[in-house]
Amino acid sequence: MPGGARGIGRAVATALAADGWRVAVAARRDxxxxxxxxxxxxxxxxxxxxxxxxxxxAGRWVDSVGERxxxxxxxxxxxGPFARAARSTDDAAAWRRVFADNLFAVVGLAGAVVxxxxxxxxxxxxxxxxxxxxxxxxxxxxxxxxxxKAALVCFSRAxxxxxxxxxxxxxxxxPGVIDTGGMDAETFERMAAQxxxxxxxxxxxxxxxxxxxxxxEAAHVTGAEVTVAGGWDLPRSVYKTG
Ligand SMILES: NC(=O)c1ccc[n+]([C@@H]2O[C@H](COP(=O)([O-])OP(=O)(O)OC[C@H]3O[C@@H](n4cnc5c(N)ncnc54)[C@H](OP(=O)(O)O)[C@@H]3O)[C@@H](O)[C@H]2O)c1
Numbered sequence: 001m002p003g004g005a006r007g008i009g010r011a012v013a014t015a016l017a018a019d020g021w022r023v024a025v026a027a028r029r030d031x032x033x034x035x036x037x038x039x040x041x042x043x044x045x046x047x048x049x050x051x052x053x054x055x056x057x058a059g060r061w062v063d064s065v066g067e068r069x070x071x072x073x074x075x076x077x078x079x080g081p082f083a084r085a086a087r088s089t090d091d092a093a094a095w096r097r098v099f100a101d102n103l104f105a106v107v108g109l110a111g112a113v114v115x116x117x118x119x120x121x122x123x124x125x126x127x128x129x130x131x132x133x134x135x136x137x138x139x140x141x142x143x144x145x146x147x148x149k150a151a152l153v154c155f156s157r158a159x160x161x162x163x164x165x166x167x168x169x170x171x172x173x174x175p176g177v178i179d180t181g182g183m184d185a186e187t188f189e190r191m192a193a194q195x196x197x198x199x200x201x202x203x204x205x206x207x208x209x210x211x212x213x214x215x216x217e218a219a220h221v222t223g224a225e226v227t228v229a230g231g232w233d234l235p236r237s238v239y240k241t242g
Contacts, residue, residue, distance in 0.1 A: 001075075004025030005037055007180035048064070048065075055104075078128060127171075135233075156172045175227075
């Protein structure tokens with residue numbers, strides 16, 4: 001699971017470990033968050049440093065997870081760093097960086113683990129989109145991130161088609177405004193105020209869906225994009241006047 005040190009990924013890693021999964025988490029920095037996750041998960045799990053946007057490093061990480069924990073039954077890609085530019089056309093290098101983190105890393109990791117899932121006849125992939133992307137009306141300063149998330153939905157559907165009938169499901173979970181501590185307080189309050197009821201979601205709301213998507217109960221759910229947004233992505237006239 002790339003991206004479990006904090007936020008949604010941490011809640012997912014904690015929930016899956018409680019369900020009996022052996023969890024492997026990767027993050028780029030050796031932070032207090034990562035160390036405390038390692039302590040709280042305890043033995044039988046694997047918390048490592050790896051930048052999964054680097055294909056070679058990601059391949060080595062997948063191999064080492066296989067050696068330590070056994071075959072990979074589920075890939076949950078929770079690393080999707082948000083990036084803001086001055087303008088939508090600002091910087092081609094920034095667009096490449098956003099796509100490397102949010103899309104190409106997933107393509108590479110899926111290529112490393114999904115073929116073996118198909119051979120074993122069981123596997124789960126969950127990626128994270130963004131609830132607002134469905135409108136395809138990106139604020140210019142975050143157009144690259146929107147575009148990468150939209151492409152990720154497309155990729156997840158193609159991957160789902162390849163796993164269909166082979167026991168491998170692939171789904172996209174698209175959060176709206178979730179209280180992960182990742183935004184400055186002023187921006188977060190402004191965003192949370194836009195959620196019907198004025199309350200942001202919690203990482204645990206998202207984790208609950210992921211743990212179900214990984215279960216046998218969800219065996220017939222694949223190629224879906226499910227929003228966890230409290231109605232934030234719905235037309236305002238519906239919830240303000242209705
Ligand atoms: N939070 C929200 O409200 C929200 C809204 C819409 C969509 N989402 C999506 O939901 C997912 C989870 O979001 P989040 O806000 O909880 O977390 P996030 O900021 O996207 O990711 C945080 C985690 O990912 C790790 N990470 C980032 N890039 C990495 C890389 N290249 N290789 C390895 N680890 C990497 C970070 O650790 P290091 O920094 O140490 O690497 C950290 O553990 C993301 O895909 C995000 O885009 C979130």
